Amino acid sequence: MTRVNLGRYADPEYLDAALYDLENPWGPDDDFFLALARREGGPVLDLGCGTGRLARAIARAGLDVTGIEPVPAMLARARALSGDHAIDYVPGDARRFRLDRRFRLVTMTAHAFQHLLGAADQAAALGRIAEHLVPGGLFAFDLRNIAVQNFDAPGLFRGLRNFYDEEGRRIDFEHMPRWDATNGRATYLLRRRRQATGETWRSRVVLQYTEPDALDMQLRGAGLELVDRYGDWPGLPFVSDSPEIISVCRKA
Secondary structure (H helix, E strand, C coil): CCCCCHHHHCCECCCCHHHHHHHCCCCHHHHHHHHHHHHHCCCEEEECCCCCHHHHHHHHCCCCEEEEECCHHHHHHHHHHCCCCCCEEEECCCCCCCCCCCEEEEEECCCHHHHCCCHHHHHHHHHHHHHCEEEEEEEEEEEECHHHCCCCCCCCCEEEEEEECCCCCEEEEEEEEEEECCCCEEEEEEEEEECCCCCEEEEEEEEECCCHHHHHHHHHHCCEEEEEEEEECCCEECCCCCCEEEEEEEEC
16 A cells, blocks of 8 residues: 555645635536526525535525535635625534524535534434425435445545646646545545646545435434435436435425
């Protein structure tokens, strides 16, 4: 196994919000959640809203939307990009937020649910979400399917994708996952390198993987009924080897 200086990967992910936006443009997952918001109507709560990409689109559709985000850099960029859109951005944690209103739809996109580490954190967040839904309101979220993850060769960096900066210079993105079967978590060492200059950004993130049966038990415990499940965008049926677990739940 390749030895890696973990101290160089001490920074958490999501500190560079502008880089995040370059790397994560609008995609079919955003189309899915925006269509759901248009169908259900507002008010909408975008939980873990990041830099506000989806929240701004929901606002442009004429819906009342609130965004909650725990990372200050992401929240600051969301506010800076909001323009004339009347979006209420709130600093907060999915496990502990309290707002004096209820919502027809709560979304948690871009696999943000996987940042809830362990059953206790998941239960706390789902309880908060259910409490902030109107009766019959929907909670929609996504996470990666553990069944199709490859955690072999844990000491090797793997190319994930590439994207381009504002000046058209290519940035290569690699990761090295380290799987812990005892708790169902993967620690990812992340490395982004600008080809033209060799400039490199390093960070790490820990993600929780949850089997569908365990996930459904957590949902039922929070009073949320699964009404639809999809396995990939733009809403393909879920099967055991689907890349995604996309769930739409209704508050009883």
